[in-house]
Amino acid sequence: MTLTAQVVVIGGGQAGLAAGYHLRRLGIEFVILDAQAAPGGAWQHIWESLHLFSPAAYSSLPGRFMPPQPGQIYPDAQHVVEYLTDYEKRYALPVERPVRVLGVHRDGLFLRVETDAGPWQARAVISTTGTWWRPFLPAVPGREAFEGHQLHTVTYRSPDGLHGRKIVVVGGGNSGAQIAADLAYDTQLTWVTQRPPRFLADDIDGRALFDAATARRRALDSGRPDTGGVASLGDIVAVPPVREARDRGLLKASPMFSRVLPGGVEWTDGTRAEADTIIWCTGFRPALSHLTPLQLRGRRGHIAVDGTRTVDEPRLHLLGYGDWTGPASATLIGVGRPARDTARQIAELLE
CATH class of the missing domain: 3.50.50.60 (FAD/NAD(P)-binding domain)
Incomplete structure (x- = not known):
């Protein structure tokens, strides 16, 4: 029926x-x-x-x-x-x-x-x-050959079970920064971002982001120049856990690696990092x-x-x-x- x-x-x-x-x-x-x-x-x-x-x-x-x-x-x-x-x-x-x-x-x-x-x-x-x-996973060479555990933002829950592990977190947005901050204290963390992380000013929160997005849409709809919206302010909202880990020097980002190895990742200059787990915060x-x-x-x-x-x-x-x-x-x-x-x-x- x-x-x-x-x-x-x-x-x-x-x-x-x-x-x-x-x-x-x-x-x-x-x-x-x-x-x-x-x-x-x-x-x-x-x-x-x-x-x-x-x-x-x-x-x-x-x-x-x-x-x-x-x-x-x-x-x-x-x-x-x-x-x-x-x-x-x-x-x-x-x-x-x-x-x-x-x-x-x-x-x-x-x-x-x-x-x-x-x-x-x-x-x-x-x-x-x-x-x-x-969830989106980028086509990085070697990803399917990785012998460790791979997660995405949608499957990550907490640091439980990851203590002491060698973790690579991929992503320079809010989810990547927040999950990296979550893991920064009790794991061997490597945080990888496509470009250097851009933290918004500490006093900016969702209210300012909504206003920026609205102002951009109104400008575009009326034919005025693009204001840049939220992207003009930065990529990462400095919520308290992110701010604390950043200020303690625990959120130091590395550039994006060129390929995934069975036991880790490798950059174009041959530098390698071992990994038990890769967490893809890639949107x-x-x-x-x-x-x-x-x-x-x-x-x-x-x-x-x-x-x-x-x-x-x-x-x-x-x-x-x-x-x-x-x-x-x-x-x-x-x-x-x-x-x-x-x-x-x-x-x-x-x-």
Whole structure:
């Protein structure tokens, strides 16, 4: 049996909940299909020591401030999970889980969403699957021949079991710096970055990053010169654990190695470092395989969007995938505005 809704939202993380909040306010019938068994989206799978870049009040979804976490200026991931769980319950958002979306198809006036629990039919679809589920690993020579243990950001949890090990952490962004700081005290750490790490000023947090991303988008939209956005400020937010490890001289980065050996890594000058474990903090790609049946990708594999609405299928919106689909839309504070605009555009479509 095919179930129906005016709008199907794919993904029950922060972007999906923000979309649900605004759809509810406009009186639009919708359902949220979430592949996870419990609320919290990707936050329930993040490494244990991670903290937000901003205080709770500046890390909130629309309509509901995140309460402060006792004893913490910057809330941890578990606090975010609890907040998202409460948010979903507070607004009685219609989340079906666990439901895995297999594909989205055109079906006349509707979009058909095929799932492992049966099909749905909708006038519009909002995809909010994010990037966590599609980790990126670079094509470094020798990587597959490494005889040690390889992790990615998505599979790293804590230093437990890694004490005394020879660890190579690859990546000069926030995840690389935070995981390197996590491991800097009790392992033989080698931190490797593509370029020298750029730490933001210690007084800059997520509030300033959101403002910078928004100012860049407004400048581009109005035809003014590119402000550079967040990238102009640096790559790494100096959250307290990173700042402490850096100030103690424990976060000294080496340039990127040229190849992986069975027992370590090697640079172009022949220098080698032994390794038991390599942790690849090398980013993600949008998790959009469920949209393959729509054939929206261009020659370079990119899906063209106007705001969050896909150009070649105006009944489909992409929300929460970063600046590509809205300034800072991959953040808690940043997703609210593009979620609101998405709901308004869908309301116009339904009319």
